[in-house]
Amino acid sequence: MAMMHNSKDKAGVLLVNLGTPDAPTAPAIRRYLREFLSDTRVVEIPRAVWLPVLYGFILPFRPKKLAHAYASVWSERGSPLLAVSKQQAQQLQTLLGADVPVALGMTYGNPSVASALAELKQKGATRIVVLPLYPQYSGTTTASVFDAIARVLARERHIPELRTINDYHAQPAYIEALAASVRAYRQTHGASEHLLMSFHSIPQRYVNQGDPYDAQCKKTAALLAEALQLKPEEWSISFQSRLGREPWLQPYTDVVLPQYAAKGIKTLDVICPGFSADCLETLEEVAIRYREDFLAAGGEGFRYIPALNADDAHIRMMQSLVQSAL
Numbered sequence: 493m494a495m496m497h498n499s500k501d502k503a504g505v506l507l508v509n510l511g512t513p514d515a516p517t518a519p520a521i522r523r524y525l526r527e528f529l530s531d532t533r534v535v536e537i538p539r540a541v542w543l544p545v546l547y548g549f550i551l552p553f554r555p556k557k558l559a560h561a562y563a564s565v566w567s568e569r570g571s572p573l574l575a576v577s578k579q580q581a582q583q584l585q586t587l588l589g590a591d592v593p594v595a596l597g598m599t600y601g602n603p604s605v606a607s608a609l610a611e612l613k614q615k616g617a618t619r620i621v622v623l624p625l626y627p628q629y630s631g632t633t634t635a636s637v638f639d640a641i642a643r644v645l646a647r648e649r650h651i652p653e654l655r656t657i658n659d660y661h662a663q664p665a666y667i668e669a670l671a672a673s674v675r676a677y678r679q680t681h682g683a684s685e686h687l688l689m690s691f692h693s694i695p696q697r698y699v700n701q702g703d704p705y706d707a708q709c710k711k712t713a714a715l716l717a718e719a720l721q722l723k724p725e726e727w728s729i730s731f732q733s734r735l736g737r738e739p740w741l742q743p744y745t746d747v748v749l750p751q752y753a754a755k756g757i758k759t760l761d762v763i764c765p766g767f768s769a770d771c772l773e774t775l776e777e778v779a780i781r782y783r784e785d786f787l788a789a790g791g792e793g794f795r796y797i798p799a800l801n802a803d804d805a806h807i808r809m810m811q812s813l814v815q816s817a818l
C-alpha cells in the first residue's frame with residue numbers, strides 16, 4: 493500500500509540556473525542574448541525604447557565581442573556554467589537517490605526549463621521542488637525562473653504541486669561551505685591581505701523599487717566575514733558585470749580594484765559568492781580581466797577563489813534545502 497501511495501505522490505527536483513550559449517560563436521551567442529535580454533524582468537525599459545537598442549546596437553555587435561571571451565573559458569565539456577550545472581544535478585541525484593528524480597533546466601537556452609519539466613513528468617513526479625541556484629533573490633533572476641515554469645505549465649491540464657525556494661543567502665550550510673572553501677584555498681596558497689567579495693550587479697533602480705538583492709548580498713558578505721573572523725579592513729564587497737549607462741549597485745568591482753592597488757593593497761583574494769557555478773562572469777571577467785587590471789595598477793597578487801561548483805558541501809547544502817522543502 494505504501495508503494496501505491498508513493499507512486500501517486502512522487503517528489504522531484506528542478507535545479508535551475510541562468511543558461512549559456514550552445515557554442516562560443518557569434519550566432520549562438522546572439523540567440524542566447526536575444527532571449528535573455530528580451531526578458532522584461534532583466535531589462536525594465538519600455539519595449540519601444542529597448543527593442544531598437546537591443547536589435548540596433550547590442551545584437552549586431554556584442555556577440556562577436558563575446559565570442560572571444562567565451563572561447564577563452566570554453567572546455568571540452570562545453571560552457572563551464574553548463575558543465576558544472578550538469579555535475580551538480582548528477583551529484584544531487586546520487587545523494588537524493590533514484591526515488592527523487594533531479595532535472596536541470598536553464599532559464600535561457602538549453603537544456604530548457606520545458607525539457608526539465610517534461611523529464612520530471614515522464615518520471616512521474618507530481619510534487620516538484622524548484623531550486624534556482626541563485627543564493628541571493630533578485631527579480632531579474634529568481635523571479636524569471638518562476639515565469640519560465642509558469643509559461644510551460646500554462647499549457648498543462650494537470651499541473652504538479654510546486655514549492656519554490658526563493659533564496660538561501662543566509663543559510664548556515666551555504667555560509668559554512670563558502671567559509672570552508674576560503675579556508676581550504678588559503679591553506680594551500682597562503683592568505684592575501686584582503687578578501688574582496690564580488691557579486692553580480694543589478695540596476696540600482698530595481699533595488700529602489702523593492703528588489704531585496706542588495707540587502708541579501710550584504711548579509712551574505714557580513715556572515716561570511718564573520719565565519720572567517722575577518723577584521724573590517726580585511727574584506728570588502730563590490731558589484732561586477734554592469735551593462736549600460738544607468739547606475740547599478742555600487743561600488744563597482746572594476747573601479748575599486750585599481751583603488752585598492754593605489755592604497756597599497758598588494759595581494760588580493762577574490763570570491764564571487766553569488767555565483768553557484770563558475771561561468772563567463774567569474775572565469776573571464778574576474779579571473780582574467782580584473783586580474784590583469786589589478787596587476788597593471790600595481791597589485792602584485794590576485795587570486796580568484798573558485799565558486800562552490802560541485803563541492804561536496806555545496807551539494808549537501810542543496811540536499812538539505814530540498815529535503816526541508818519536501
Ligand SMILES: C=CC1=C(C)c2cc3[nH]c(cc4nc(cc5[nH]c(cc1n2)c(C)c5CCC(=O)O)C(CCC(=O)O)=C4C)c(C)c3C=C
Nearest residue numbers: 510511512513534573630632633692694695735771772773
Ligand atoms: C542587462 C541586464 C542584466 C542583469 C540585470 C543581470 C543580472 C544577473 N545576472 C546574473 C548571472 C549571470 N549573468 C551572466 C551573464 C550576463 N549577464 C548579462 C546581463 C544582465 N545580468 C549579460 C548580457 C550576460 C552575458 C555576458 C555579457 O554580455 O557580459 C552569467 C554568465 C553566463 C554564462 O554563459 O557563463 C551569469 C551566471 C545574476 C546572478 C544576476 C542578478 C543578480
Ligand SMILES: [Fe+2]
Nearest residue numbers: 510692733773
Ligand atoms: Fe548577468
Ligand SMILES: [Fe+2]
Nearest residue numbers: 733734773777
Ligand atoms: Fe559580463
